[in-house]
Amino acid sequence: MISAFKVLNEQINSFYLMIRLSMYELKIKNNNNYLGMLWEVINPAIQVAVYWMVFGMGIRQGRSVGTAGHEVPFLQWLVSGIIVWFFISPAILNGSKAIYTRIKIIAKMNFPLSVIPSYVIFSIFYPNVMLLALIAVIFQFTDHGKISLYYLQLPYYMLAAIALVFSLSLITSTLSTIVRDVQMFVQSIMRMLFYVTPILWVPDPKKLPEFINLILKGNPFSYIVEGYRDAMLSRAWFFEHWEHTLYFWGFVLVLFIIGSALHVKLRNRFVDYL
Amino acid sequence: MSNQTVIVRDVTKKYKMYKKPAEKLLDIILPKGYGEDFYAIQNISFEANQGDVIGIVGVNGSGKSTLSNLISGIIPPTSGTIELNGEVSLIAIASGLNNELTGRENIELKCLMLGFSKQDIKRLEPEIIEFAEIGKFIDQPVKKYSSGMKSRLGFAISVTVNPDILVIDEALSVGDQTFADKCLDKMNEFKEQGKTIFFISHSMGQVKKFCEKILWLEYGEVRAYGPMKEILPKYQEFLKEYKAMSKEEKKRFKQQVQLKQSGQNKPGDKLQTSSAK
Numbered sequence: 001m002i003s004a005f006k007v008l009n010e011q012i013n014s015f016y017l018m019i020r021l022s023m024y025e026l027k028i029k030n031n032n033n034y035l036g037m038l039w040e041v042i043n044p045a046i047q048v049a050v051y052w053m054v055f056g057m058g059i060r061q062g063r064s065v066g067t068a069g070h071e072v073p074f075l076q077w078l079v080s081g082i083i084v085w086f087f088i089s090p091a092i093l094n095g096s097k098a099i100y101t102r103i104k105i106i107a108k109m110n111f112p113l114s115v116i117p118s119y120v121i122f123s124i125f126y127p128n129v130m131l132l133a134l135i136a137v138i139f140q141f142t143d144h145g146k147i148s149l150y151y152l153q154l155p156y157y158m159l160a161a162i163a164l165v166f167s168l169s170l171i172t173s174t175l176s177t178i179v180r181d182v183q184m185f186v187q188s189i190m191r192m193l194f195y196v197t198p199i200l201w202v203p204d205p206k207k208l209p210e211f212i213n214l215i216l217k218g219n220p221f222s223y224i225v226e227g228y229r230d231a232m233l234s235r236a237w238f239f240e241h242w243e244h245t246l247y248f249w250g251f252v253l254v255l256f257i258i259g260s261a262l263h264v265k266l267r268n269r270f271v272d273y274l
Numbered sequence: 275m276s277n278q279t280v281i282v283r284d285v286t287k288k289y290k291m292y293k294k295p296a297e298k299l300l301d302i303i304l305p306k307g308y309g310e311d312f313y314a315i316q317n318i319s320f321e322a323n324q325g326d327v328i329g330i331v332g333v334n335g336s337g338k339s340t341l342s343n344l345i346s347g348i349i350p351p352t353s354g355t356i357e358l359n360g361e362v363s364l365i366a367i368a369s370g371l372n373n374e375l376t377g378r379e380n381i382e383l384k385c386l387m388l389g390f391s392k393q394d395i396k397r398l399e400p401e402i403i404e405f406a407e408i409g410k411f412i413d414q415p416v417k418k419y420s421s422g423m424k425s426r427l428g429f430a431i432s433v434t435v436n437p438d439i440l441v442i443d444e445a446l447s448v449g450d451q452t453f454a455d456k457c458l459d460k461m462n463e464f465k466e467q468g469k470t471i472f473f474i475s476h477s478m479g480q481v482k483k484f485c486e487k488i489l490w491l492e493y494g495e496v497r498a499y500g501p502m503k504e505i506l507p508k509y510q511e512f513l514k515e516y517k518a519m520s521k522e523e524k525k526r527f528k529q530q531v532q533l534k535q536s537g538q539n540k541p542g543d544k545l546q547t548s549s550a551k
Contacts, residue, residue: 020386028374031415105370111387178302271349272289 003264004257007170010112017112018119025123040127041134044086048079055200065202072233076144079135080232081199081225084161087128088221089190091121095169096186100177103270113267114260117169121162129158139232150234157227157238163252164220170259174266178273197221223248278359279439279470280322280345285354287315287340313535314340316494317354322487324468327461329475329485329502331509333516336491338474342366342441345472360438360470363388365429373417377408377427380416384431398434405460406430407453426453433460440464441472458484482506493531 011018030036056062056074065077098120099113106116132154139145176182194200196219205213216222223244230236238245290309292298300308315337322328330338343349344356346364371380381402385395403412406427411419419427432440440461461471461484475481481488481502488505490497498505519527 016392017386020382024372024375024379024383027379028372031374105372106387111389179299268350 001257003260006264007114007256007260010114011118014112014115018115018122021115021119022122022126025119026126029123037127037130041131044083044131048082051082051200052078059201070235072144073142076139076142076233077202077229078200080139080145080229083128083132083135084157084224084228085194085197085199085221086131087125088161088165088224089194091124091165092168092172092190093187094120094124095165096172096176097183098169099173099270100180100274103177103274113270114170114263117173118166121165121169125158125162136232145232146234148234150231150237153227153231153238157224157231160227160248160252161224164224164248164255167252167255167259170263171255174259174262177270178266193219193221197225199225217244218247220248220251277324277468278321279324279326280359281355281357282321282345283319283355283357285315285318285344285351285356286313287337287344287349288313288352311536313494315344315351316535318494318496319354320489320496320499322470322472324470325465326487327465327471327473327485328487328489329473329481329506330489330491331475331481331506332491332497333513335493337494338491339443340494341491342443342472342474345439346441358439361435362439362441363432363435363437364441364443365432366443371416371424371428374415376415377406377412377419378403380427381431385435388435390435402427402430402434405434422450422453429457433457433464437469439470439472441474443474444476454480478506478510494535 030039033039035042052075056078060074062074064071064073066072095117098117102116102120103113106113136145136147136151140147172182172186176186196215198216203213203216208216227238230238289312290298290301290307291312292301292309297309318341330341332338340349342364344351345358346362347356347358348364370384372383375383378399381399382395385398390398406412406423406429408419408423408426411423416424416427442461458480464471473481473485485502487500488502488509489499490505490509498508516524516527
């Protein structure tokens with residue numbers, strides 16, 4: 001518990017540092033490409049196009065999603081959910097290797113090491129927000145995803161996504177510094193989670209076995225993906241399903257406590273593990 | 275008197291050597307640890323005062339860089355304590371500049387990591403640029419720099435942040451004579467201000483010119499520590515001896531060293547160098 005407060009304290013005290021470092025991180029990443037930041041739009045666009053073809057046109061034969069009266073075309077349903085995945089997935093992968101790839105350039109021991117995963121995560125978060133804004137604008141020209149009060153929940157779900165990704169990265173970045181195989185493990189898990197989260201396919205609770213429904217509900221990423229949809233497609237407020245909200249934050253809290261305990265216990269020895 | 279800036283007490287740095295990755299895992303899991311020990315630094319104790327310029331000398335692998343990393347707090351000691359009164363700044367050849375960013379951006383990044391505030395950085399930036407003397411290149415990515423430029427920028431950052439304790443790890447060997455002289459001037463200025471400087475160099479000329487005290491490391495232990503005039507001749511004598519050793523003798527010497535660094539020999543035993551003559 002003490003370490004959890006310590007990590008939280010470091011995050012707050014080093015906020016300016018974190019923001020500046022994340023800006024540089026972003027710059028380093030896009031410096032060598034001529035199109036620079038444009039790739040943050042091109043890449044997702046290509047992916048969405050492929051998924052829309054295969055899942056929307058191919059498997060679903062162009063059927064829309066939702067119950068009668070509240071139907072949403074598959075494309076909008078897909079985009080409003082997958083958008084946050086374009087943040088979550090690279091954030092977790094890069095967050096996991098954040099410490100062992102960067103500890104060498106961190107020159108001093110009194111640098112708050114728990115800031116490393118968070119600035120890496122933030123550097124992935126900015127382009128995602130821009131992408132989100134772009135999509136929200138495009139949505140205004142279609143029949144679905146019109147701006148409404150529900151959009152106000154987006155900051156809340158962004159916060160939820162960052163909290164979850166950061167807590168998880170605290171654990172994985174610590175473990176992968178000690179045992180590099182963890183990085184491989186995280187990679188496969190993320191690939192699996194992409195399908196265990198309702199991003200590409202629409203789960204029908206009535207047709208699925210009970211335990212699969214449970215896994216889908218228990219997966220904290222579902223909460224965020226569905227939350228983004230609730231906000232962008234004006235479906236629901238986050239307090240309307242408060243049990244799920246409570247479960248999600250409980251889950252994040254447990255991850256965060258475990259993560260900070262691990263991180264604080266082992267961080268003095270990170271350099272020795274290189 | 276509280277003019278002691280660095281107090282090193284019984285510091286040991288132990289590394290583990292593994293034959294395969296699985297042993298590393300065993301070492302983490304088993305409570306007693308697993309793997310062969312390697313003592314890079316063994317039971318080192320010394321003190322440094324304000325205004326001391328200490329040259330750290332020793333042959334390759336004697337733990338000079340490990341010691342400099344320990345003093346500057348990059349790696350934690352396995353046992354023992356290092357007490358520091360003041361801010362430390364380490365200058366090494368690979369001074370942690372990012373190749374993709376420009377010199378100017380690197381200055382901000384490095385200062386941020388050293389814990390400076392926004393205002394401080396704004397104040398320091400022109401000073402650093404002036405000291406580094408790399409002209410238009412300051413707005414070019416560091417990957418386009420020559421190695422001399424890199425070390426100049428690194429050096430400029432490290433001295434301008436005004437540390438109380440300075441550790442210089444062979445950083446002057448890359449720059450040209452004029453820049454080296456400029457750095458020596460700057461360090462003489464620091465000396466007068468009462469800062470403590472650790473100077474690691476293989477160039478006996480620079481050490482002789484600049485240092486007042488010598489810390490002679492031999493395979494992880496302090497062989498001698500004292501005024502430059504006393505210790506340096508002894509070290510140079512040793513180097514001559516070492517060079518003159520026959521292959522057989524060198525081999526024997528190395529074996530002794532290995533035994534010592536694996537922690538099987540009691541620390542404090544002197545290596546038999548002169549008897550091998």
